[in-house]
Amino acid sequence: MLHGQIAERLERLQRQDGDLAGKVASLAERLTTLAERQDHADREQSARLAALVDKLDKRQGATPVAAAPLAPAPAPVAAAAPVAAPKHVAAEPALTGSLPDKPPAAKPGTIEGWVLRDVYDGMAMIENRNRRLVEVGPGDTLPGAGRVEAIERRGRTWVVVTSKGVITPQAW
Structure with missing residues (x-):
């Protein structure tokens, strides 16, 4: 009698072990499928992002820089006797076509993540x-x-x- 109960329990445990093995295999397949989908989505997203960055780079590189307007030529002055400037008047600084100084670019830091x-x-x-x-x-x-x-x-x-x-x- 004891031998029969042990045999029944052993059979039950073997069935449960088989059921669990099937469930684990099913879960492993699902996880593999999900991982493949995620990798595929990551590759697609990286490709789309790279394409957008390239587009932006091309747009920024193709933007024409406006030429500075030229100053009109000075009108000819009739020949006359030279007139001395008063000593208390300072000469005006010459206007050049140079651009204002840009602040130095900040050094990029360490990227987190x-x-x-x-x-x-x-x-x-x-x-x-x-x-x-x-x-x-x-x-x-x-x-x-x-x-x-x-x-x-x-x-x-x-x-x-x-x-x-x-x-x-x-x-x-």
């Missing part, structure tokens, strides 16, 4: 806060970081220079 993990063959492997690794090179566009301008060595460390700042190998 991205960390440099490795550099090889002119490419960099960076990681975001979600532990997603991305391989980038000059010309690539990163969401939130702008366009990758260069990958360069500064002292003993490497940095990724973007249009909005630099990505360094700092810890979270």
Whole structure:
């Protein structure tokens, strides 16, 4: 009698084990499908973003700079006896076509949310806060970081220079 109860329990456990294995396999398939969809959506979004950035760059590069208007030529002065200027009147400064001084551009800071993990063959492997690794090179566009301008060595460390700042190998 005891032997029969043990056999029934063993059969029940084996059925439950089979059911659980099927459920785990089903969940694994669903997770794989979701991961593939997410990767596909990420690639599409990156491609759209790169296309938009290229469009903006072309528009900004194609904007014509207005030429400064030329000053009218001075009217000829009739020849007359030279007249001395009073000593208390200062000469007016000459007007030139130069542009006003621009304030120096601020050095871009470190970009939060991205960390440099490795550099090889002119490419960099960076990681975001979600532990997603991305391989980038000059010309690539990163969401939130702008366009990758260069990958360069500064002292003993490497940095990724973007249009909005630099990505360094700092810890979270």
